Every structure is written in structure tokens, then in C-alpha cells.
Amino acid sequence: MSCTKGLIRFPKNNIMEIHNSEFRLYLKSPEQQDADAIAELANNYNVSKELHNTFPHPYTRADAISFIDFAAASLADGTGLHLAIRIKGEGEVIGMVGLRIFSRNRSAEIGYWLGEKYWSRGYGKEAIRLMLAYGFEKLKLNRIYAGVFSHNERSMHILEKLGFCREGVLREEELKDGKFVNTVYLSILKREYKEKLRIEVKEIR
Numbered sequence: 001m002s003c004t005k006g007l008i009r010f011p012k013n014n015i016m017e018i019h020n021s022e023f024r025l026y027l028k029s030p031e032q033q034d035a036d037a038i039a040e041l042a043n044n045y046n047v048s049k050e051l052h053n054t055f056p057h058p059y060t061r062a063d064a065i066s067f068i069d070f071a072a073a074s075l076a077d078g079t080g081l082h083l084a085i086r087i088k089g090e091g092e093v094i095g096m097v098g099l100r101i102f103s104r105n106r107s108a109e110i111g112y113w114l115g116e117k118y119w120s121r122g123y124g125k126e127a128i129r130l131m132l133a134y135g136f137e138k139l140k141l142n143r144i145y146a147g148v149f150s151h152n153e154r155s156m157h158i159l160e161k162l163g164f165c166r167e168g169v170l171r172e173e174e175l176k177d178g179k180f181v182n183t184v185y186l187s188i189l190k191r192e193y194k195e196k197l198r199i200e201v202k203e204i205r
């Protein structure tokens, strides 16, 4: 049995899965048993330096447990969908992708990270595509945007390749490791997604 909060029709057991038959990855809610794997991958400066200050460094098992609780709470109250990226047939967490949802505007902010050992294999792009498909096809969002630190060329490259447009820069938005950094905002609209990237997406709840 399920019910709706905001745009999300969430399952009673609070676990969501998103699949596409062609992709190597799937997305599934993080659970308590994933805490060690999340902490191990997230406790890496090369990952945390690209993420907002709300992402802790060092990143402990307790931080992973708080994040798993936050993901469950935001699914339950309809404000977010934060899913673990997993390889089909293995199930181990390799990273995270999430939407912070603003239901009234049919808009969401996307955020993502992968454990460093999984970089450069196309997994980032696949995970983002799955989440875009779910956001536009199932949640009926109109706009998905991302804020990327201006030095993060890799992340901007992926988003632009997927059809995101650069909207502007918030200058010195964040004080990161003692230095002010600029954030570039990029977005994609539903009509642009439909033209370029549409894929089938299946949800399991």
C-alpha cells in the first residue's frame, strides 16, 4: 500500500528502487546495513571537496546513519528522494544520487557522488540519467537543476552532455576549506529532456 506526499507516492516500507533494463546500475533507498559502505566511500577528501559544506569531512559511520535516516524522513515527507547507486547483480552501494524536491513549483535540485574507485566508467552519467527519467516521467517535474563548484569541470561536462544549460554563477557562494568558491547553476527542463534523453524507467516499491 502507498500514499502520496507532495509529488512522491511513497511505499509504506519506505524503500524505493529505480531500474532501466539497459543500464548497468540501479538506484535503491539506502538502508542501515549500507552504513559501513557509505562511510568508507564518502570519507574521501576528493569526494567531499566537490560537495556542499553539509557533506561532512571526515565522514564517519554515524554520519552515514544520520544520512540514511534523513533519506527515509525526506521520502516520507515528500521533500526528497535520496537513493544509493548500486551495480546490478552486486547490490553494494557505489555512491548516491538525490533530488531535493520543491513540489509546488515542480522543481528539484539534483546532487550526486560516487566512491572514487568507481569514477570514469560512465556510472555517474548513468545514475544521473536514471534520476532525470524518474523525476520527469514519474514525478512529473518541470525543472531539475544543479549547483556545481566552478572548478568541477567533470561534473559540468556530464550535465552539459546530458542537455543541461548553464544559467549563471553565484559568486563566492560557499566558504570551502578556507576559500570562497563560485557555484555555477545549470538546469534542464522537461521539454528538453524529452527531446534528447528519454529512457524507460521502472519503479519497484
Ligand SMILES: CC(C)(COP(=O)(O)OP(=O)(O)OC[C@H]1O[C@@H](n2cnc3c(N)ncnc32)[C@H](O)[C@@H]1OP(=O)(O)O)[C@@H](O)C(=O)NCCC(=O)NCCS
Residues within 6 Å of the ligand: 046, 047, 048, 050, 051, 112, 113, 114, 115, 118, 119, 120, 121, 122, 123, 124, 125, 126, 146, 147, 148, 149, 152, 153, 154, 155, 157, 158, 161
Ligand atoms: C562527478 C562524478 C559523479 C562523475 O562520475 P563518473 O562516473 O566519474 O563520470 P562519467 O564516467 O559518467 O563521466 C565523466 C565524463 O567527464 C569527462 N571528464 C573527466 N574529467 C574531466 C575534466 N577534468 N574536465 C572535463 N571533463 C572531464 C569524461 O571524459 C567523461 O565524459 P565523456 O563521457 O564525454 O567522455 C564523480 O566524479 C564524483 O563523484 N565526483 C566527486 C563528487 C562530485 O563532484 N559530485 C558532483 C557535485 S556537483
